[in-house]
Amino acid sequence: MPIYEFKCLQCGKHFEVMQRFNEQNPKSCPDCEGEVRKLISNTSFILKGTGWYATDYASPERKKALEAEKGSDSKQDSTSTTSKDINNKKNLEVSSQNISKTAQSTK
Numbered sequence: 637m638p639i640y641e642f643k644c645l646q647c648g649k650h651f652e653v654m655q656r657f658n659e660q661n662p663k664s665c666p667d668c669e670g671e672v673r674k675l676i677s678n679t680s681f682i683l684k685g686t687g688w689y690a691t692d693y694a695s696p697e698r699k700k701a702l703e704a705e706k707g708s709d710s711k712q713d714s715t716s717t718t719s720k721d722i723n724n725k726k727n728l729e730v731s732s733q734n735i736s737k738t739a740q741s742t743k
Contacts, residue, residue, distance in 0.1 A: 641677050646670025 639654050644665035653662055665672055 641675040642672045643675055644668060644670045644672050650675070 637654050637656060639652050640661070641650065641652050642662060643650050644667070647665060647668045647670055649665060649667055651666065655661075661674055662672055664670065
């Protein structure tokens with residue numbers, strides 16, 4: 637049975653309820669009887685193995701990218717700088733320069 641997460645709008649309490657898909661959601665907080673809302677949260681499982689789109693049915697380019705990503709993750713340590721990090725830094729520098737130029741031209 638799935639577990640659903642809720643939040644009370646009055647007291648802010650987060651709580652979980654194990655219920656069937658066709659059961660009604662709780663209408664009030666178990667602590668303060670305030671109105672509750674259903675939260676959307678990440679799933680706690682990963683689909684591994686064969687038979688999934690990413691492993692068996694994806695385009696050859698996607699498979700190559702996934703293999704390259706797996707290889708780079710295992711070869712890389714946490715202190716190394718990647719080309720992606722360098723590109724992000726360059727983009728930030730260019731963005732800050734553009735912001736400075738825009739601010740100067742509006743004065």
